[in-house]
Amino acid sequence: MFKKILIANRGEIAIRIVRGCRLLGIKNVVVFSEADHAALHVRMADEAYLIGPAPATQSYLVMERLIEVARKSGADAIHPGYGFLAENAQFAQVVQDAGLTFIGPPPQAIRLLGDKLEARKLAESHGVPTVPGGPVNAADLPAARKLALKCGYPVLVKAVAGGGGKGMRIVTGDDELEKALIASGNEARSAFGDDRVFIEKCIVRPRHIEIQVACDAHGNAVYLGERECSIQRRHQKLIEEAPSVFVDDDLRRRMGETAVAAVRAAGYANVGTVEFLVDKDKNFYFLEVNTRLQVEHPVTELVTGIDLVDEQIRLAAGEPLSIRQADVKIRGHAIECRICAEDHANDFIPSTGKIISYRQPSGPGVRVDSGVRQDSEVTPYYDSLISKLITYGATRHDAIRRMAQALAEYRIAGVVTNIGFHETVMQMPAFHRGELSTSYIADNFPNGISNEERDLELVQAAAVAAALHEYYQSQRLKTIAAGTKPFSAWVQKAREDSLRRLEGGRW
Amino acid sequence: MRYIVTIGDREFDVDVNDAANGPVVTLNGRALTTSIVRDRDDHRFLLLLDAKAYDAEVFATNGEKCVLLHGRGFDCRIEDQRLVAIRKAAGVKIGAARKELHAPMPGLVVKILHRAGEVIKKGQPLLVVEAMKMENELKSPTDGVIAEVHAVAGRPVEKGALLVTFES
Numbered sequence: 091m092f093k094k095i096l097i098a099n100r101g102e103i104a105i106r107i108v109r110g111c112r113l114l115g116i117k118n119v120v121v122f123s124e125a126d127h128a129a130l131h132v133r134m135a136d137e138a139y140l141i142g143p144a145p146a147t148q149s150y151l152v153m154e155r156l157i158e159v160a161r162k163s164g165a166d167a168i169h170p171g172y173g174f175l176a177e178n179a180q181f182a183q184v185v186q187d188a189g190l191t192f193i194g195p196p197p198q199a200i201r202l203l204g205d206k207l208e209a210r211k212l213a214e215s216h217g218v219p220t221v222p223g224g225p226v227n228a229a230d231l232p233a234a235r236k237l238a239l240k241c242g243y244p245v246l247v248k249a250v251a252g253g254g255g256k257g258m259r260i261v262t263g264d265d266e267l268e269k270a271l272i273a274s275g276n277e278a279r280s281a282f283g284d285d286r287v288f289i290e291k292c293i294v295r296p297r298h299i300e301i302q303v304a305c306d307a308h309g310n311a312v313y314l315g316e317r318e319c320s321i322q323r324r325h326q327k328l329i330e331e332a333p334s335v336f337v338d339d340d341l342r343r344r345m346g347e348t349a350v351a352a353v354r355a356a357g358y359a360n361v362g363t364v365e366f367l368v369d370k371d372k373n374f375y376f377l378e379v380n381t382r383l384q385v386e387h388p389v390t391e392l393v394t395g396i397d398l399v400d401e402q403i404r405l406a407a408g409e410p411l412s413i414r415q416a417d418v419k420i421r422g423h424a425i426e427c428r429i430c431a432e433d434h435a436n437d438f439i440p441s442t443g444k445i446i447s448y449r450q451p452s453g454p455g456v457r458v459d460s461g462v463r464q465d466s467e468v469t470p471y472y473d474s475l476i477s478k479l480i481t482y483g484a485t486r487h488d489a490i491r492r493m494a495q496a497l498a499e500y501r502i503a504g505v506v507t508n509i510g511f512h513e514t515v516m517q518m519p520a521f522h523r524g525e526l527s528t529s530y531i532a533d534n535f536p537n538g539i540s541n542e543e544r545d546l547e548l549v550q551a552a553a554v555a556a557a558l559h560e561y562y563q564s565q566r567l568k569t570i571a572a573g574t575k576p577f578s579a580w581v582q583k584a585r586e587d588s589l590r591r592l593e594g595g596r597w
Numbered sequence: 598m599r600y601i602v603t604i605g606d607r608e609f610d611v612d613v614n615d616a617a618n619g620p621v622v623t624l625n626g627r628a629l630t631t632s633i634v635r636d637r638d639d640h641r642f643l644l645l646l647d648a649k650a651y652d653a654e655v656f657a658t659n660g661e662k663c664v665l666l667h668g669r670g671f672d673c674r675i676e677d678q679r680l681v682a683i684r685k686a687a688g689v690k691i692g693a694a695r696k697e698l699h700a701p702m703p704g705l706v707v708k709i710l711h712r713a714g715e716v717i718k719k720g721q722p723l724l725v726v727e728a729m730k731m732e733n734e735l736k737s738p739t740d741g742v743i744a745e746v747h748a749v750a751g752r753p754v755e756k757g758a759l760l761v762t763f764e765s
Contacts, residue, residue: 283655324731433701437736440729442756446656447665470703503656503665510669528703545669547649550609551670552664553602554622554629555642555653557611559662560675561620562639563598584637 091407092116092154096160097135097504099171100150101461102477103383103457104131107169110399119163121156123149126467130461139165144471150174153181157188167406168396173473176382177204195381195404199356203379206250207288209356215374216355218348221367221375223290225250228275231268234289238267241291247271249278250286256327257282260292287384293375296367298322299334300380301349301370302390304361304401306411311354313346314394315420317363317386320526321515323438328508328513331425332387332393335486335524336368345374352378361387367528390426390461392482423486425493427512429500430474434511434539439505440474443467451499455482455492468505476507486524490516511539556586599678604671614697622646672749696739700754704728709750713743723761739763 097107104120111118120135125144139159142149148332149155151174160168168185170176176194179201182420185192194200203209209471210220222241226234238245238261247270249257257278271287279285297320305311318334319327337345349364356379363384365377385396401412431441448464460477462468468476481496483489494516499511501531515521520534527533602609612623629673630748632645644651654665676684708725711717722734737753741763748760 266684323644436701437734439733439735440731442703442728446663447654472729474729474731498667501654501665503670506670523736548651548666548669549671550624551605551644551646551649551651551653552666552673553604553609553611554624554631554646555644555651555655555664555666556602556662556671556673556675557600557609557613557641558622558633558635558642558644559655559657559664560600560677561613562635564598564677566639587638594681 092403092491093330094119094163094165094167095193095403095459096121096156096163096165096168097131097171098150098156098168099174099176100126100129100131100472102459103171103173103357103385103461105134106459107399108134108136108225110397110403113397114403116403119159119165121150121159123471125471128465128467130463130466136317138491139163141357142470146174146471147322153184157190160185160188160190165190166312167403168381169193169194169403172382172385177380180206191406193360193402195356195358195360195362199353199358200381201214202356203353203381203497206248206378207286208531209379210376212355213352218352219374220378221290221293221377223288224270225286225288228271228287229284231271231529234271235264235267238264241289244292245289245295246292247287247289248273249274249284250288251278251282251284257287258301275384276491289529293367295321295529295533296369297334297336297526298327298365298377298528299337299345299374300363300365300384301345302363302384302387302398303346303349303353303358304362304398304405304411305350305353305358306405307359307408308410310356310411310414311350312411312413312415312418313350314390314396314418316342316345317384317389319386320528321530322528323434323531325528327386328428328430329512330389330423331423331489332389333420333423336372336526341372345351348374348376351449352376360405361398386426386473388457389426389479392480393422393456394418394419395421422482422484423489424480424482425486425489426478426480427493427497428475428508429477429479430508431468431476431504431505432474432508433506434508437538438508441468442470444503445476446504447501448503449499449501450477451496453478453492453496453499455489456480456496457482476502476505479512487522490522510545514539599681601676601678601681603674603676605666612725696741696765697736697759698723698735698761699736700748700756700758700760701728701755702726702728702733703756704733704762705753706748707732709746711743711746713745715743717741717743717763726754735760737761 095111097104108118117136117155121139121141122132123144141155174188175181180198182192182197244262247259259274261267261270273286274287299316302314316334317330317332319330321329363380366374368374417535432438445466450458457480462476471530481489481492497513603686610625613620621753622629629646634643642653656663665673674724704726707727717737721737726733744762744764
């Protein structure tokens with residue numbers, strides 16, 4: 091087993107991995123940028139090293155710096171978390187070449203599955219269903235037209251190297267195709283330095299359902315059930331759950347076996363996720379493989395009882411899988427809400443600033459994986475995820491009730507968060523009925539998301555609280571100024587405290 | 598003491614008056630049954646307003662107050678009756694929608710979508726700012742004609758920076 095693991099990440103996932111290391115008695119080392127010198131992941135680690143300025147391209151993405159820190163600290167393995175270098179085959183190779191263990195699949199598997207076209211070809215050759223479509227040359231319009239017609243409109247034009255919805259266009263008819271090809275190609279070139287595009291059939295109102303898999307280096311592989319991640323904004327997930335209301339035992343088994351076949355074909359080892367789109371008739375189509383730990387892994391942990399980080403580290407150390415397929419049981423239901431510093435009422439625009447007050451919910455079935463605390467800074471350099479709130483219950487209904495309660499208890503001040511959005515969704519009949527699709531937000535909030543009318547009482551209460559605060563402050567100043575009351579050491583002390591605060595500028 | 602509290606584009610008239618059993622609160626002319634429990638430094642309030650319970654925290658930042666209520670933050674601008682009287686005397690409308698667009702977060706201006714002189718509808722995207730790995734369309738807070746675009750494509754902006762002004 092490893093003696094010391096370097097965690098090449100930040101935020102909640104770095105903390106999740108610190109905890110995973112501690113459970114196994116492994117020392118941990120974290121890295122941080124200048125913007126993160128006081129971050130929670132630094133406070134929680136055994137050792138921490140500054141690796142560069144705030145922009146990720148000068149810190150968390152600099153491979154040489156990470157290897158240097160691993161050497162200096164005596165780490166024998168590197169855990170990449172998610173994002174940053176987690177799916178970078180070159181990094182996995184560099185780590186290996188430095189004589190360290192990369193906690194993830196082999197570089198060849200990352201390379202193969204990271205290329206959307208290669209992964210698609212591999213899936214097809216192993217009988218995994220894919221969405222009809224294929225690569226096109228943006229300059230060859232007639233050929234692109236032919237393929238689009240074959241798929242049937244609407245089609246998606248996507249960047250081969252894409253992700254996060256960049257370089258993606260929906261085309262509803264022949265007349266829009268040329269414009270979309272040019273725009274996608276341009277966007278892809280500036281975002282990824284690669285202007286290759288492909289066309290695929292647009293599945294209307296699909297569900298996004300993914301299968302968690304785990305493979306060891308000894309030829310064993312299991313699937314650990316599914317996660318439904320249909321509620322997304324800007325093609326990024328917001329709410330995830332396990333199991334999916336839409337998946338029955340038969341579909342779960344078929345998707346699971348397909349997922350295992352796909353990763354095995356790529357020579358996979360370690361944990362990973364195979365993403366599928368599922369249409370209303372329960373046809374499923376291979377989307378892509380995420381060759382890493384996912385943001386939403388906790389929901390699987392709760393319903394299977396398997397600690398995925400623990401499993402990941404042990405698999406990387408060469409141990410066999412801790413579980414066989416026959417022992418995998420899905421129990422209860424888990425939901426995750428991504429708590430992001432963003433303004434859902436204003437097109438999900440991100441929010442930055444200092445978290446001036448922070449209180450986490452707790453109670454039965456409540457788990458919070460957070461990357462922040464009071465006084466943490468949310469900076470513009472990294473993504474807007476600040477924590478994940480996960481609830482568990484015997485049934486989906488119980489998990490939803492607990493989520494609604496936990497969201498109501500969650501207090502974050504100083505930055506705008508999407509807690510109110512999650513509260514709204516937890517009350518929606520469509521969500522309760524499990525009527526989910528990737529266009530959930532567009533379908534259910536046709537006029538955008540507004541807090542206004544629903545919250546009139548809340549806004550009024552806020553106005554009263556603000557007025558009372560002003561009132562008591564002016565009273566307090568008046569009392570201090572008048573100085574007519576008999577002397578009390580306690581009152582004197584309290585006044586000194588309040589004066590100190592005034593001077594400190596906090597009030 | 599009478600206060601005008603502005604939250605977003607809403608205005609509330611809150612009157613707080615001393616009484617034997619603590620202050621009496623009148624909201625937009627209507628007296629509320631209130632019970633107020635406050636912590637030692639007047640930062641946290643347990644409010645019962647017409648028997649409804651609110652656990653509020655109030656923070657003063659940059660001359661405004663931020664009220665944290667049920668997990669949501671409300672930015673409040675507050676003026677007491679003295680200020681209101683002065684403003685009224687000067688003929689300035691209280692709480693008039695500010696005809697400016699400010700950067701809601703620091704970021705990089707990627708694209709400017711409209712120029713000075715163009716007629717804009719409220720909610721129409723004006724420019725694109727990249728922050729936190731996302732491209733964000735900033736929308737017009739008002740109907741009107743653009744007087745000046747202060748942002749420059751390719752340049753970074755600080756939080757709160759003036760981006761666009763409208764003709765009044």
